[in-house]
Amino acid sequence: MGRLLLLILLCMCFISGVFASDYPSYYNRPSKNQQLQADFSEYMSNVHSKLQKNWITPDFLENGHVRVIFKIDRQGNVIAGDIIESSGNQLYDESAVDAIHKSEPFGDFPENSSRQTITINYSFDTSFIKTEKIKELYNQAKRYMYSDKKLALNYLNQAIDEVGYDTESYFLYQRRAKIKEAMGDYLSAKEDFEKYEMLKARSDLKRVHALKHQAEIEDTAFAYYYLAYAYERIRDYEGAIWAINKAIERTDLNQQYKRYRTELVKYYQN
Numbered sequence: 437m438g439r440l441l442l443l444i445l446l447c448m449c450f451i452s453g454v455f456a457s458d459y460p461s462y463y464n465r466p467s468k469n470q471q472l473q474a475d476f477s478e479y480m481s482n483v484h485s486k487l488q489k490n491w492i493t494p495d496f497l498e499n500g501h502v503r504v505i506f507k508i509d510r511q512g513n514v515i516a517g518d519i520i521e522s523s524g525n526q527l528y529d530e531s532a533v534d535a536i537h538k539s540e541p542f543g544d545f546p547e548n549s550s551r552q553t554i555t556i557n558y559s560f561d562t563s564f565i566k567t568e569k570i571k572e573l574y575n576q577a578k579r580y581m582y583s584d585k586k587l588a589l590n591y592l593n594q595a596i597d598e599v600g601y602d603t604e605s606y607f608l609y610q611r612r613a614k615i616k617e618a619m620g621d622y623l624s625a626k627e628d629f630e631k632y633e634m635l636k637a638r639s640d641l642k643r644v645h646a647l648k649h650q651a652e653i654e655d656t657a658f659a660y661y662y663l664a665y666a667y668e669r670i671r672d673y674e675g676a677i678w679a680i681n682k683a684i685e686r687t688d689l690n691q692q693y694k695r696y697r698t699e700l701v702k703y704y705q706n
Contacts, residue, residue, distance in 0.1 A: 512542030606635035
């Protein structure tokens, strides 16, 4: 799984709407309220722990990010919410919504608080990059990608030497291949693209095995939806259709799942 970075920002404010992955939500931007009536630090720490535990962390985006805002009542039940910064990927966004639903109720408010609701602004983030050293080298390579390709290539070479033949670091070979191609070193670029494809295929297959095991344990709609997506990535459309049917069996309200099944059937038939 990618590196997990979770950020909590607590806002004492009001929103309206419905928070659910199965139908649209509506969100009115909250106004700031600086008068905090209780110390929610311990409460928010528990919220963070629950969300981190219940999030099925997507690891297929180089840098994944989604920010959600949701309102809870005094018993910790979610009563409204919305996605305010999308990752651009439907499954990644839904993974955040799923984590929130699995985590509720979040528990009663502190006894000394008179608040009836609170609104939580929460960010879910992942990255392929596992260590600070690799992050530094990778960012330097991206920085000089267009201005100094030789220097960018040097940083990527160091990053690849650092990770070795790590399956989860396939993206480094893709980045290096593009730089070599831009420099006219097509033969070496071709070798790097081949390494990228091989390592990525291994990573995708590893993901399928892990997600199938997780889906069998959790037996939830989202777990099977993610499994279907993983099957699709390795072009196993029969497996993907089987998994999305499992998801639909567990929630027949989600039209997105049904549309996805229709797409998978088309791919399978072609």
